[in-house]
Amino acid sequence: MIPNYTINSTDSERMHLLAQLDLDYSAIQTTFSNITELAAKISGCRISLLNFIDQNTQWSVASYGMDIHQTSRQDTICKFTLEGEKYDFEVLDLSDHSHFNNLQFIRSNPELKYYYGIPFYFDKRVALGTLCVMDNVSKPLSDEKKNLLKLVVKEIEERLLLLFNVSDLEEQLTQVERKKTKLAHDIRGPLGGIISLSEVVKSEGLKNSPEEMLEYFDAIHHSSSTMIELATDILTKNIKNGSTSKDKRLFDLYTLKEKVNQLYAPAALAKSIEFEVEVNDLNSEKKFPKTKLLQILGNLVSNSIKFTPAFGRIKVNLAITAKEHANLLRISIEDSGIGMDTMQIASIGRGESSSNLGTGSEHGFGLGLNFVRELIDQLNGEFHIDSDLGVGTTIKISIPFT
Known part of the structure; x- marks a missing residue:
C-alpha cells in the first residue's frame, strides 16, 4: 500500500536538525562510500x-550502480x-502505481520496477x-535480506552520530584554541609592564632598596620573563601549525563559490536556467566560518530555481x-523568476509560511524563507527581500564574522 504523502511538522523538525548537523553533502561521501555497495x-x-532529504532535494551522498547526486524531492520514491x-x-512493481509510473527513471533507462527503502534516523x-535498493526486475526481498539491510541502516546511524560527535569535538577544540590565543594575548601586556617595573626597581634599588627587595624583584623578573616566553611559544605554535579543526570549518569566497556551483548548478541546468556565481575579489582571501552557510544558501538558491522559469537567470x-x-x-x-507582491513579502516578514507551485509545477513546502x-x-545577520511580481526577486543577506 502506498502511503499518503503529506508535508507535516516532521519536515520542519528535519530541516532544523539538518541545520544543526550542518552537513556538507559533497564532503561526506567518503564516510558512506562502501555502504551502498554492501x-x-x-x-x-x-x-x-x-x-539525505531536505525540503526541496534528495541528496544521494553515496550510490552504487547509478551515477546520481541529487534529485528534486517531488520526483523521488524515498519521500514516501x-x-x-x-x-x-x-514496491514490487513501480510501473503499476500512478504515484511512480511517470517518473523518468521508470519510464526510460534504467526502467526500474522494484524498490525497497528504509529510513535512517x-x-x-x-x-x-x-x-534504498532498486532493480529493473521485480524481485521481492526475503525477510532475512531485509533484516540484514536494517543492520546496515544501524551502521549508517552510528556513522552519522560519529560524524556529528567529531564535528562537535572539532568545534570545542576550536573554542579552546581561541581561548588559548586570547589568554596568551591578555597576559603579554600586564607581564611586560611587570618586567619593565622590575628593571626600573633593579636599576634604582642599588642605592635605595635593601638587598632582600632586589632579590624579590629579581625573582619577579625571572618569573615574568618565563611566562612571556610561554605565551610567545603558544602564539608561535598557533601560527606555525594552525588549527586543523578550525581550517576545516572555514571557507573563503572561492571555496563557497565552488560548493554552490557543485551543489546547485546541476538543478539549474536541468531546468535550462542560466546560473552564475560571482566573487568580488576584494578581501576574497579572508576566511569565515561555514556554519549554516550551505543551509542558508541552499534554501535560497533552491527557492530561486523553483520559481524561475526555463531559460531564466539566477546570479549569486x-x-x-x-x-x-x-x-x-x-x-x-x-x-x-515570478517574483512576489508586497503582501507576500509582508507575510514572510511576519514569519508566516505558505506553499506554492514552482514554475515547473514543483511542490512548495512552506518552510524555506522563514527557515x-x-x-x-x-x-x-540581516536579511532583505526586494521583489517585483512578474519581474524577479533579489535577496540580500549580510553575516558578521571576526
Whole structure:
C-alpha cells in the first residue's frame, strides 16, 4: 500500500536538525562510500542509494550502480519511505502505481520496477533520509535480506552520530584554541609592564632598596620573563601549525563559490536556467566560518530555481566588506523568476509560511524563507527581500564574522 504523502511538522523538525548537523553533502561521501555497495550485494539489486532529504532535494551522498547526486524531492520514491507508517517501504512493481509510473527513471533507462527503502534516523529523533535498493526486475526481498539491510541502516546511524560527535569535538577544540590565543594575548601586556617595573626597581634599588627587595624583584623578573616566553611559544605554535579543526570549518569566497556551483548548478541546468556565481575579489582571501552557510544558501538558491522559469537567470554574488572590529559576508541572490507582491513579502516578514507551485509545477513546502531567516538571526545577520511580481526577486543577506 502506498502511503499518503503529506508535508507535516516532521519536515520542519528535519530541516532544523539538518541545520544543526550542518552537513556538507559533497564532503561526506567518503564516510558512506562502501555502504551502498554492501546494500546492493546483500539485496542482489542492481542499484543502491543513500539519501539525505531536505525540503526541496534528495541528496544521494553515496550510490552504487547509478551515477546520481541529487534529485528534486517531488520526483523521488524515498519521500514516501520517510512519511510511511511502517519502518520500511516496498514496491514490487513501480510501473503499476500512478504515484511512480511517470517518473523518468521508470519510464526510460534504467526502467526500474522494484524498490525497497528504509529510513535512517539521527539519535532516534527524526528520519533524515533513506537507504534504498532498486532493480529493473521485480524481485521481492526475503525477510532475512531485509533484516540484514536494517543492520546496515544501524551502521549508517552510528556513522552519522560519529560524524556529528567529531564535528562537535572539532568545534570545542576550536573554542579552546581561541581561548588559548586570547589568554596568551591578555597576559603579554600586564607581564611586560611587570618586567619593565622590575628593571626600573633593579636599576634604582642599588642605592635605595635593601638587598632582600632586589632579590624579590629579581625573582619577579625571572618569573615574568618565563611566562612571556610561554605565551610567545603558544602564539608561535598557533601560527606555525594552525588549527586543523578550525581550517576545516572555514571557507573563503572561492571555496563557497565552488560548493554552490557543485551543489546547485546541476538543478539549474536541468531546468535550462542560466546560473552564475560571482566573487568580488576584494578581501576574497579572508576566511569565515561555514556554519549554516550551505543551509542558508541552499534554501535560497533552491527557492530561486523553483520559481524561475526555463531559460531564466539566477546570479549569486559573494563579497566581503572589511571593517575595523568585524567583517561582513555579503551574499545576494538575484533571479528572473515570478517574483512576489508586497503582501507576500509582508507575510514572510511576519514569519508566516505558505506553499506554492514552482514554475515547473514543483511542490512548495512552506518552510524555506522563514527557515532561512531563523538561521540568519542565529548568526546575528540581516536579511532583505526586494521583489517585483512578474519581474524577479533579489535577496540580500549580510553575516558578521571576526
